[in-house]
Amino acid sequence: MRLFTSESVTEGHPDKVCDQVSDAVLDAMIEQEPTARVACETIVTTGMALVMGEITLNTGYVDIPHIVRKTIEAIGYNDPTCGFDSKSCAVITSIDEQSPDIAVGVDKSLEYKSSAKDEADLIGAGDQGMMFGFACNETDTYMPAAITYAHKLCRRLAAVRKEGVIDYLRPDGKAQITVQYGEHGKVERCEAIVVSTQHKDSVTISRLRDDVFEAVITPVIPKEWIDKDTKIFINPTGRFVVGGPAGDSGLTGRKLIVDTYGGYARHGGGSFSGKDPTKVDRSASYMARYAAKNLVAAGLADRCEIELAYAIGVARPVSVLVDTFGTGKADDARLAEIVKNTFDLRPAGIIASLNLRRPIFRQTAAYGHFGRDDIDLPWERLDKVAELKAQL
Numbered sequence: 001m002r003l004f005t006s007e008s009v010t011e012g013h014p015d016k017v018c019d020q021v022s023d024a025v026l027d028a029m030i031e032q033e034p035t036a037r038v039a040c041e042t043i044v045t046t047g048m049a050l051v052m053g054e055i056t057l058n059t060g061y062v063d064i065p066h067i068v069r070k071t072i073e074a075i076g077y078n079d080p081t082c083g084f085d086s087k088s089c090a091v092i093t094s095i096d097e098q099s100p101d102i103a104v105g106v107d108k109s110l111e112y113k114s115s116a117k118d119e120a121d122l123i124g125a126g127d128q129g130m131m132f133g134f135a136c137n138e139t140d141t142y143m144p145a146a147i148t149y150a151h152k153l154c155r156r157l158a159a160v161r162k163e164g165v166i167d168y169l170r171p172d173g174k175a176q177i178t179v180q181y182g183e184h185g186k187v188e189r190c191e192a193i194v195v196s197t198q199h200k201d202s203v204t205i206s207r208l209r210d211d212v213f214e215a216v217i218t219p220v221i222p223k224e225w226i227d228k229d230t231k232i233f234i235n236p237t238g239r240f241v242v243g244g245p246a247g248d249s250g251l252t253g254r255k256l257i258v259d260t261y262g263g264y265a266r267h268g269g270g271s272f273s274g275k276d277p278t279k280v281d282r283s284a285s286y287m288a289r290y291a292a293k294n295l296v297a298a299g300l301a302d303r304c305e306i307e308l309a310y311a312i313g314v315a316r317p318v319s320v321l322v323d324t325f326g327t328g329k330a331d332d333a334r335l336a337e338i339v340k341n342t343f344d345l346r347p348a349g350i351i352a353s354l355n356l357r358r359p360i361f362r363q364t365a366a367y368g369h370f371g372r373d374d375i376d377l378p379w380e381r382l383d384k385v386a387e388l389k390a391q392l
Contacts, residue, residue, distance in 0.1 A: 003191050005178040006146035006262025008154040011075050011366035012171020012198070012243070014250025018042035019259075019365040022252045022274030024071040025051060025064055027359035030276065032060035034357035037098045037106070040274035041252040042068075044245040046083050052094040053274065065091040071362075076161065076171040083246025102126065102312070106278050109315035109346075123347040125310035126279040127270075133288025134265035134370075135296040136303040138187065141380075142293045143371030145187045146179050147262025151367045152220045153177070155374070157197055157212075166211050170198035172243030179225075185302075189224075192231040193217060198243035199235075209234040259369050260285075265305050273365050277356035278347055284308045284317075287350045289370050290379040291343050295322075298388040300335060302327035308345060315346040330392055338391045342384055354378040 009016055021042040029036040040053040049068050072078075073086035080088055109124030135142040153175035161169040176194040179187045195212055212234045226232075253271025257263050270281030277283040292304040301324035309319040322328075322336040330338075339345075344353055351357060355378055363375050372380060 002181040003178050004144070004146050004181070004264065005176060005192070006144065006150045006257075006264065007174060007176040007194075008147065008150035008258050008262075008367065009175075009255060010154045010158050010171060010173035010197075012077065012158075012173065013255070014044055014172070014245045014248050015252075015254040016250070016258075016366045017044050017072065017075060017077075017245060018250045018252040019255065019273035020075065020362060021049065021051065021068050021071050022053075023361040023365040024067050025055075025062070026274055026276060027362045028062045028067050029055060029057055030357060030361075031359045032062055033057055036276060037278065038274065038276040039098070039279065040095075042274070043249065043251055044084070044089075045249040046246045047088070048090045048092065049245075050092045050094070054096050054098045056098045064093050064095070077244060082170060082244060083242070084244050104313070106313070106347075109313060111315050120344065120346060120348050121315045123278055123351070124313040124315055125284075125347055126275075126312070127281065128310060128312045129270055129281060130268040130307055130309040131270065131280060131284040131288055132260075132266045132268055133285060133290070133292040133306045133308075134261050134304065135289065135293040136264075137296055139371070141371035141373055142296055144261055144264035146177050147258075147264065147368065148371060149179075149221060150175050150177050150262060151371075153193075153195060153216060155367050156216045156220050157195070160215050165215050168200040168203045168208075170200065170243060172198035172240075172247065177221075187225070190221060190226055190230050192233070193221065193226075194233045194236070196235050196237075196240055198240050198247075201241045205235060205238045261370070266307075268307075272369060273361070277351045277354075280308075280310050280347060280350075283347060283350045283354070283356060284310065284345070286354060286356075286369070286379040287343060287345060290354065290381070291339050291384075293380065294342075294382055294384040294388055295324075295335065295339070297382045298385040298392075300324075300329045300388060300392060304328075304335075306339065315348065317345050320345065334392075338388060341391060342387055 022040045037056040043050040069086045111121040160166045178192040182188040272282045275282045288306040307321040
């Protein structure tokens with residue numbers, strides 16, 4: 001028996017509020033100027049939102065406080081009794097331009113400066129670091145089961161709140177699921193399900209637990225996964241009235257495992273939200289997922305993790321590693337060569353391949369950047385399957 005646990009959080013979680021604000025600012029900047037340089041972070045706490053970072057916008061104007069308030073309102077913080085709401089919270093901005101020492105390497109890569117002027121080599125990586133992409137055949141979305149169903153629970157929590165199905169819920173919430181794998185690596189059942197949701201003070205805990213089980217857990221979790229031994233905890237402390245930024249401060253980039261694979265695969269440590277696509281923390285992680293998903297969909301592996309590593313100001317990755325955990329239909333080194341032949345891993349190539357210079361990022365800032373079947377994301381396409389099969 002093998003157990004694995006992943007968690008997700010709702011869009012009203014303080015850290016996710018920050019991710020959404022940062023990406024809403026990014027989208028507005030890119031909409032004004034597709035080549036804008038943005039590294040935007042947000043902090044929220046009781047009655048206050050602070051937006052800070054480095055932004056270079058040569059044309060146009062973006063009203064950041066308006067974007068902040070609009071985003072907070074859309075999440076559902078529009079009641080002053082919550083201790084944080086879109087109309088009354090203070091919005092503070094502290095924005096500088098991108099450092100010229102960084103810009104000089106991003107504007108023209110080392111390769112572009114030192115060799116023939118190949119436009120595909122133009123953009124250098126915005127930072128050094130390593131990025132990971134992962135895919136497996138556990139689910140239809142090529143994601144691990146635990147994080148997939150944790151996201152589904154959180155999305156359902158938000159839906160029943162916004163649709164009025166459970167009208168006493170408030171925006172903050174979390175879900176966690178522990179799945180049990182059988183002998184052949186397939187999920188057999190749920191060992192534990194945990195849901196914690198913010199609520200109005202007027203509701204009883206017994207009613208909340210009944211409503212959440214019936215309207216959230218039952219429609220989401222396959223019924224054959226729940227048995228008499230499954231542990232189900234709904235608001236285990238019995239009370240969750242004070243929540244959101246009034247209950248806990250939030251910060252952009254503090255839910256990286258929720259954003260990616262729920263701890264099932266490795267993470268390079270770099271945040272996604274608030275960063276324009278020249279930042280390989282974001283764009284190369286998307287490309288690594290794109291490559292890994294197509295490899296698994298092509299039947300070349302049951303599980304695949306791809307690591308890309310970059311040097312600041314250099315276009316080409318310094319390393320490409322493929323690990324199929326013994327499930328590959330070819331040697332991992334051979335698969336790494338196939339990845340390099342099939343996918344352009346330079347920042348300019350990634351941006352062009354995935355069409356990243358457009359305002360698509362706010363929608364990724366809650367419920368995960370990968371495996372999304374509710375929105376159309378270019379790195380989730382399966383358009384390289386035939387090419388990968390042909391190369392092998």
